Amino acid sequence: MSILDQQKFWDNKILNWEEARYSRGRGEIHDRITTAYSLVTGMSSPLRILELGCGSGRLAHMLQTLPNIEYVGVDFSSVAIKKAQGRSLPKDFRFICQSIEDVDYKGFDLVISLGLLDWLTGEQVSKIGMDCKCPHFIHSYSSKDWNPVKFLHSCFVTITYGYKSSGYVPKYRSEAEVARLLNLKKYTVYKKNLLSLSRIISNCESNEL
Numbered sequence: 001m002s003i004l005d006q007q008k009f010w011d012n013k014i015l016n017w018e019e020a021r022y023s024r025g026r027g028e029i030h031d032r033i034t035t036a037y038s039l040v041t042g043m044s045s046p047l048r049i050l051e052l053g054c055g056s057g058r059l060a061h062m063l064q065t066l067p068n069i070e071y072v073g074v075d076f077s078s079v080a081i082k083k084a085q086g087r088s089l090p091k092d093f094r095f096i097c098q099s100i101e102d103v104d105y106k107g108f109d110l111v112i113s114l115g116l117l118d119w120l121t122g123e124q125v126s127k128i129g130m131d132c133k134c135p136h137f138i139h140s141y142s143s144k145d146w147n148p149v150k151f152l153h154s155c156f157v158t159i160t161y162g163y164k165s166s167g168y169v170p171k172y173r174s175e176a177e178v179a180r181l182l183n184l185k186k187y188t189v190y191k192k193n194l195l196s197l198s199r200i201i202s203n204c205e206s207n208e209l
């Protein structure tokens, strides 16, 4: 699928997807954003945060309550960025509509991505690993380990849109694969419950987790 078709895919999907996944206030997607938030709260400020694949800025909305944060959110969906830019956030919070291939990583203390790596090729993930020199990271990925939720999830995405999107569906990866692609040495993997597909890999620490 070309990058333009991927952008169109997300322009059509992102706001409904977010509404469906966040409105219940529980579940995997809710868990991963709250885990990421807890990890950020454990860090000392001032903090310059770069979020890749930020969607409509839901994490930014949570982070605005923390002191001394500068935040840049990047996403290639203009629909997502338009909604994010419409949020009323502090002036040090900015959003940029661009592909992760074009991101300037300089000057950030922390890079975050939630739900992005699943949609990238191995080459794209390792480019992030090569280009990004931020000392701290929080990334989510979907685990390759077999579990019934993963089986149902992969059937669901294949049946509902995989055939229409030329196989553009989320990828599952092992911890070792994510660490190798991103060139991560020291990290912890967080998993909320036994049947979670979603993992957070990070070198930040939180007393709450």
Ligand SMILES: C[S@@+](CC[C@H](N)C(=O)[O-])C[C@H]1O[C@@H](n2cnc3c(N)ncnc32)[C@H](O)[C@@H]1O
Residues within 6 Å of the ligand: 010, 014, 018, 052, 053, 054, 055, 056, 058, 074, 075, 076, 077, 080, 098, 099, 100, 101, 113, 114, 115, 116, 119
């Ligand atoms: C599953 S959504 C996650 C959104 C948000 N991070 C969250 O967890 O609610 C993935 C996001 O990554 C963005 N995305 C996917 N591929 C991208 C790329 N190559 N460059 C920039 N953004 C991308 C999509 O537009 C979408 O907003």
